[in-house]
Amino acid sequence: MADTKIALKPADFQSSQEPRWCPGCGDYAILKQVQTVLAEKGYQPHEVVFFSGIGCSSRFPYYMNTYGMHTIHGRAPAIATGLKVMRPDLSVWVITGDGDALAIGGNHLIHALRRNVDMNILLFNNEIYGLTKGQYSPTSELYKVTKSSPWGTAESPFNPVLLALSAGATFVARTIDREVKHQRDILKQADDHKGVSFVEIYQNCNVFNDGAFADFTDKKKQPETTIFLKHGEPAIFGTNRDKCLVVENGKLKVAHIKPDGELPENVYVHDETSLEKALLVATLFGPADQVPRPFGIFYRVTKPTYEEQLRQQRERAKRKMGEVSLQDLLYGSETWQVK
């Protein structure tokens, strides 16, 4: 198959359907980046399957010239699991949103992560229900006023990265719709990862929750509010690159870097392979004016995938039992003859 492949362009992954997202929606940017990554990685459209649930982002498969299924609310990870287990040869993607993945589909999400099914789960997080026109979601901030919370919510939001790490995901990353290069790089690495990849993408809903992530995208604010994590490197940020994260008593704090540029001894150096560090840095989830928000790859380790373990089990069982014909199977262990 590989030698017959022709190099494709992003547009070759575009279906004939006109996207029907609102003008200005962050989803357009993500669609474009996914198409770019697929082309760059040399996939053919028939080797790729997109599953989605319900919500604005879940229209995604219609706009791809690949195989796809626009499924039901919250179930895409389960549906994708069934396909991947039977068809490990295909590249499987799940497109989901904060309501789809974290409210109605929470159970399937954590089990897909726990099992390490080799697929890419892209969670478009806009902190609102868009398709149903503006109710709060499991990632909306506490006290947020929406149509369904006119007096403000009374529930704290999920931190999706922390949830994915706790559920046992083997690749966990966060990126943002406006940072197309960063996004493309993360998506590419997510697809490179053999095992489940969980990518939270902050995505602006310009109709129902406009500016939800402006603190992290505004070019003036961004240097102070974001930390782009890099493996093996200290976590430095700030307009003048004069701040860093340090570990004090097991907690992360912001420290100033001395004018001579010498880093404090306890500076936080990111290590993708450390769950402890990933969990620690994921806890940075406070208000943007107080706590910088980390982006990038929090965690990446290789573990056997679910479908591979199932395959190996099957092979072991076959070796142990030897060749069993269907007729032998029907006979079972105890039979008798009536003459």
Add this chain to the structure above:
Amino acid sequence: MGEERPSVTVRFAGDSGDGMQLAGINFSFESALEGHDIATFPDYPAEIRAPRGTLYGVSGFQVRFGKEEILTSGDEVDVLVAMNPAALKRTLHLLKEGGILIADSDAFDAKNLRLAGYEFNPLEDEILKQKYRVLSLPITSLVREALKDSPLSVKAKDRTRNMFVLGLVFWIFGRDLNIAKELIKKKFANKPDVLDANLKVLEAGYYLGETMDIEVPKIKVAKASLPRGRYRTITGNQATALGLVTASKLSGLPLYFVSYPITPASDILHDMAKYRYMDIVAIQAEDEIAAISSAIGAAFGGSIAVTATSGPGLSLMSEALGLAVMTELPVIVIDVQRAGPSTGMPTKPEQADLLQAMFGRHGEAPLIVLASATPADNFYMAIEAVRLATTHITPVILLSDLYLANGAEPWIIPNVETLPKWEPHLWKGNGEYKPYMRDEETLARWWAIPGMEGAQHVVGGLEKEDVTGNVSYDPLNHEKMVKLRLEKVKRVAEDIPLQEVNTGKEEGDLAIVGWGSTYGVIRSVVKQLVEEGYSVGHVHIKYLNPFPKNLKDVLTRFKKILVVEMNMGQLAFLLRGTFLLDVHQFNKVQGVPITERELKQTALKLLK
């Protein structure tokens, strides 16, 4: 050598930890091996180890065997084993007058009598002794005596009491102990002390029959004249699992089985998980929603995708089944029904999910509904479910129930070469692919699977335009698609057998109509009535949606129609609604099978 009977029913009853199921299974298998036809009914509580001696902890295993065709596990029992007072209290009403009662008198102590609600020891009751042949034996003491040299603890020794009664029952029926011994050797191969104790106690029970002071009756039951061939015993759940593996091999499609544990369907999952060496995938999902969902994903990927569940699980699957109808993907759901609603009586049989299977979805969401009639029939109906799903590219629900799932019968093992083969309705890549192009005859859409070059497509829950599969809100298109999906299922009637009168007269005064596990009891009653000169036929419906084309014609050849169900009249409702037929009903929802006697009485009233 004792009295001779055409058939005999034995019931083993005791605490749920007393090994009654094991004794019953062993006895049933030995009966089948001796050449009898058999039918079994394991009847156990939901509690795994209920407190000892309590009424709700009683576990029973009933087996009927004989020379004639054995269709039910029997209304009444000829031999009752009661390991304690609670077991006696719960089951004595089943014992025929003059029947043999075997009881462990050691277990009839003050505490157990009180737990069972007896104010006196029933074994000392003169009326009981007059009415039945009572073998009140100090079984616990006899077992301990037989094992006085065994290194086992007293508790472990007492656990072999089931083998003692099994030995005694074997003696009553003049059975060969060797087969039972072989089975026990297999069961305890890794526990030599336990094996040794079980064998010793089995023999002690057997030879007690010869040495006892009191007379133990001997009963002779002639062998059945079963058709020639190689046999095994099979339960409904075993048959379902084997049928699914067989369907995969016959169709050449990979098999994906997924399930969330639920009584009484879990044994299918257990078997399928074991059968991984047959190159199948069998996994346990996080819930029933995930089970059906992942099956839909697997079906999209070109596999035979099957899930097994019971009523509450089927309810959880409703939404996803709507997606399977909309995307027109061949998923198969096996619903092993139990008494509901809600958790209901999870270890008791009922047939009350028929209307859920028919209509339990939002929107117009027709699918194929099948029901197996006997334990072994699950093998053939599982294959049929797969055949219809992968030929007509539609979801299928196969209804089984607890009585079929756990009940066993001898099964003549088919030669796999003789089983039907079929060609799944797969897209072969000729021409341009559109997801909702259809076969002209069946209206099945073509099943193109990911990985096929040039057949990329997106399916989903939104209404689609006919042929192209593009999302469409066009009013006329929606109506067209609703009608197409309905018509596709209706046309399955062209691909299923015509309805036959299963037993009795082809026309006449009364049709007794059933579906599912009532097959045995209806057949048995119809045979009796026909022998008595009545003009009665048994019509058993295995294809519930669509119905066989000629069903109405068959039914209207009879003056009266009696629909027999373990629900409040769900098939009756469908027959009335579909054919405007006036039907009589016999309904029972007690969590116990319908008896021959009660059905016969009802039929006779209608025949007057």
